Amino acid sequence: xxxxxxxxxxxxxxxxxxxxxxxxxxxxxxxxxxxxxxxxxxxxxxxxxxxxxxxxxxxxxxxxxxxxxxxxxxxxxxxxxxxxxxxxxxxxxxxxxxxxxxxxxxxxxxxxxxxxxxxxxxxxxxxxxxxxxxxxxxxxxxxxxxxxxxxxxxxxxxxxxxxxxxxxxxxxxxxxxxxxxxxxxxxxxxxxxxxxxxxxxxxxxxxxxxxxxxxxxxxxxxxxxxxxxxxxxxxxxxxxxxxxxxxxxxxxxxxxxxxxxxxxxxxxxxxxxxxxxxxxxxxxxxxxxxxxxxxxxxxxxxxxxxxxxxxxxxxxxxxxxxxxxxxxxxxxxxxxxxxxxxxxxxxxxxxxxxxxxxxxxxxxxxxxxxxxxxxxxxxxxxxxxxxxxxxxxxxxxxxxxxxxxxxxxxxxxxxxxxxxxxxxxxxxxxxxxxxxxxxxxx
Amino acid sequence: xxxxxxxxxxxxxxxxxxxxxxxxxxxxxxxxxxxxxxxxxxxxxxxxxxxxxxxxxxxxxxxxxxxxxxxxxxxxxxxxxxxxxxxxxxxxxxxxxxxxxxxxxxxxxxxxxxxxxxxxxxxxxxxxxxxxxxxxxxxxxxxxxxxxxxxxxxxxxxxxxxxxxxxxxxxxxxxxxxxxxxxxxxxxxxxxxxxxxxxxxxxxxxxxxxxxxxxxxxxxxxxxxxxxxxxxxxxxxxxxxxxxxxxxxxxxxxxxxxxxxxxxxxxxxxxxxxxxxxxxxxxxxxxxxxxxxxxxxxxxxxxxxxxxxxxxxxxxxx
Numbered sequence: 145x146x147x148x149x150x151x152x153x154x155x156x157x158x159x160x161x162x163x164x165x166x167x168x169x170x171x172x173x174x175x176x177x178x179x180x181x182x183x184x185x186x187x188x189x190x191x192x193x194x195x196x197x198x199x200x201x202x203x204x205x206x207x208x209x210x211x212x213x214x215x216x217x218x219x220x221x222x223x224x225x226x227x228x229x230x231x232x233x234x235x236x237x238x239x240x241x242x243x244x245x246x247x248x249x250x251x252x253x254x255x256x257x258x259x260x261x262x263x264x265x266x267x268x269x270x271x272x273x274x275x276x277x278x279x280x281x282x283x284x285x286x287x288x289x290x291x292x293x294x295x296x297x298x299x300x301x302x303x304x305x306x307x308x309x310x311x312x313x314x315x316x317x318x319x320x321x322x323x324x325x326x327x328x329x330x331x332x333x334x335x336x337x338x339x340x341x342x343x344x345x346x347x348x349x350x351x352x353x354x355x356x357x358x359x360x361x362x363x364x365x366x367x368x369x370x371x372x373x374x375x376x377x378x379x380x381x382x383x384x385x386x387x388x389x390x391x392x393x394x395x396x397x398x399x400x401x402x403x404x405x406x407x408x409x410x411x412x413x414x415x416x417x418x419x420x421x422x423x424x425x426x427x428x429x430x431x432x433x434x435x436x437x438x439x440x441x442x443x444x445x446x447x448x449x450x451x452x453x454x455x456x457x458x459x460x461x462x463x464x465x466x467x468x469x470x471x472x473x474x475x476x477x478x479x480x481x482x483x484x485x486x487x488x489x490x491x492x493x494x495x496x497x498x499x500x501x502x503x504x505x506x507x508x509x510x511x512x513x514x515x516x517x518x519x520x521x522x523x524x525x526x527x528x529x530x531x532x533x534x535x536x537x538x539x540x541x542x543x544x545x546x547x548x549x550x551x552x553x554x555x556x557x558x559x560x561x562x563x564x565x566x567x568x569x570x571x572x573x574x575x576x577x578x579x580x581x582x583x584x585x586x
Numbered sequence: 587x588x589x590x591x592x593x594x595x596x597x598x599x600x601x602x603x604x605x606x607x608x609x610x611x612x613x614x615x616x617x618x619x620x621x622x623x624x625x626x627x628x629x630x631x632x633x634x635x636x637x638x639x640x641x642x643x644x645x646x647x648x649x650x651x652x653x654x655x656x657x658x659x660x661x662x663x664x665x666x667x668x669x670x671x672x673x674x675x676x677x678x679x680x681x682x683x684x685x686x687x688x689x690x691x692x693x694x695x696x697x698x699x700x701x702x703x704x705x706x707x708x709x710x711x712x713x714x715x716x717x718x719x720x721x722x723x724x725x726x727x728x729x730x731x732x733x734x735x736x737x738x739x740x741x742x743x744x745x746x747x748x749x750x751x752x753x754x755x756x757x758x759x760x761x762x763x764x765x766x767x768x769x770x771x772x773x774x775x776x777x778x779x780x781x782x783x784x785x786x787x788x789x790x791x792x793x794x795x796x797x798x799x800x801x802x803x804x805x806x807x808x809x810x811x812x813x814x815x816x817x818x819x820x821x822x823x824x825x826x827x828x829x830x831x832x833x834x835x836x837x838x839x840x841x842x843x844x845x846x847x848x849x850x851x852x853x854x855x856x857x858x859x860x861x862x863x864x865x866x867x868x869x870x871x872x873x874x875x876x877x878x879x880x881x882x883x884x885x886x887x888x889x890x891x892x893x894x895x896x897x898x899x900x901x902x903x904x
């Protein structure tokens with residue numbers, strides 16, 4: 145007996161559930177393999193000690209927590225995608241893509257450094273709260289003028305804090321320590337940056353946003369955080385072009401940026417070194433150690449990867465932040481790595497679509513700014529890891545280890561989701577007015 | 587389980603992960619397309635989606651036809667440049683002439699850019715404080731003249747009712763809408779078909795509010811609007827050139843009573859005057875119709891000052 149054909153609505157609903165189910169299955173298998181690997185490693189260590197006659201050898205117990213993660217993480221994915229999608233006004237496509245990247249980051253970190261993986265999971269939970277806050281901020285706030293007066297000085301003060309209280313890490317003084325927790329203000333300031341750029345550009349307040357950008361860039365240059373400075377600059381430039389369509393001035397800005405980059409190259413020795421290593425990392429093995437091992441790891445993985453739990457991801461320096469993409473390519477393969485790039489491309493496409501459908505200029509620029517900053521950041525870090533461009537110290541959005549990075553990325557996603565949900569509400573409202581136009585009295 | 591067995595398992599799982607990721611990407615792509623096509627589908631079935639109203643062209647300066655409709659997005663620029671949200675490539679209109687923004691409950695706030703200016707309800711706007719375009723407002727930008735019409739869903743007040751043009755009765759009223767005992771359809775039937783109005787297409791669109799304050803057609807018909815019997819007045823229809831009919835041996839009436847006529851056309855003994863005129867009228871001579879005299883337009887007088895009341899525009903209540 146033939147089955148009845150499904151209606152279009154049920155087909156669409158079934159299609160929308162597939163990404164969630166696929167994610168849950170993928171990470172169930174991944175965490176199961178990792179738990180199995182950990183158990184095998186513990187058993188082999190015990191067998192080696194016992195063979196050597198060590199009386200202190202203790203038979204390893206079953207690591208229930210690792211096996212429980214096989215169920216916990218898929219449940220968290222379900223809650224983060226389906227349940228959260230019902231509780232908050234979100235965009236389902238963006239939510240599923242974001243959750244995939246976050247879950248991938250948690251898995252890769254847990255497979256290489258379990259404590260970092262669990263902490264990343266905690267940051268993801270806090271990030272959901274930040275995302276919800278930003279969604280409601282975009283939906284509730286109608287007049288941004290007063291907020292801009294408050295946010296402007298606070299953002300600049302926060303950005304300048306490392307100059308006074310900060311510690312130098314990897315050549316840049318952009319970290320502060322508060323109660324044992326490290327914080328990177330330049331990551332958090334991305335959210336006010338987007339709001340201020342969108343507001344001032346939509347109101348044609350050229351002087352205001354230029355002043356903010358100049359001060360922010362100057363502070364970042366003083367901190368030697370050139371990667372974030374590059375990100376801020378490109379975001380402001382692309383957003384300016386999106387708001388005005390003024391190609392000549394945008395090209396002048398691009399030229400100015402190139403000039404500043406050349407100035408940085410001549411003034412800062414470490415920039416010269418990075419460019420030289422980008423051109424030929426094998427010229428100085430000690431200095432080019434990071435990029436060389438990253439390339440070797442990507443090549444070792446081949447098309448399908450070395451396998452979960454196999455390979456030597458820990459031989460890649462800073463494998464949990466800057467070079468996490470190399471770890472993904474080593475474990476899962478270049479095809480999988482290409483798929484991760486496509487996920488970012490889909491986020492970019494959905495973000496641009498939300499910007500085009502926005503009902504006012506502020507929302508449009510906010511969505512466009514959020515899309516630009518996430519896409520450019522992903523491009524900069526992935527490009528640096530695969531030696532397409534010189535390496536900079538930015539993190540991979542949603543994937544790299546780091547609380548501030550995760551909170552900032554989730555906040556930016558919240559701004560984008562807020563605009564997308566406003567577009568949806570406006571569409572439903574307009575359609576309802578049109579369909580009942582004959583019944584509405586004047 | 588041994589390491590070797592685990593390695594085999596992990597090698598096999600590699601392909602599973604790539605396959606699952608491919609499935610995830612394909613389904614995400616379909617969902618992405620479905621979301622985007624939902625918006626496109628809505629725009630096809632509801633073309634007003636994304637707009638707050640339309641500008642009705644009263645004078646198009648050769649670029650637009652009278653009655654053309656230009657949709658207004660919620661925010662943007664009005665100007666001659668193609669990138670403008672409301673593109674009006676008319677003489678004396680700058681590339682970006684006006685910036686506007688829709689404010690719920692207040693109207694379309696607009697201000698000229700730079701040294702540009704425009705007229706809004708007979709008032710020249712030059713300052714950056716801007717003004718509000720209301721439902722029914724008349725805007726003159728460069729050589730073009732437009733009237734703003736907003737959607738029912740847009741909460742915009744009507745332009746001031748204190749105008750020399752009293753509102754038209756609702757020509758689309760059905761039976762007795764205002765419970766005054768009078769059938770409005772009979773009144774509506776006295777007015778010409780809406781097709782001759784410049785708002786013909788707009789007024790048939792139920793999404794839009796009726797435009798109740800209609801100005802005369804500037805530059806097209808400079809004559810004042812006709813007065814109707816009940817005091818309400820209307821657009822003058824486009825005047826057609828009146829071709830006088832040729833006389834065919836029909837003398838002027840004044841000559842009919844002259845002595846020369848009597849000599850030229852002697853009255854027969856058995857014909858009376860009435861019979862002659864009856865014959866003359868029945869001869870098939872075409873009648874010459876003189877045009878009806880047009881009433882002089884008299885604007886309503888102010889009872890106290892006996893002066894004509896100017897067109898007023900409602901200002902934004904602070």
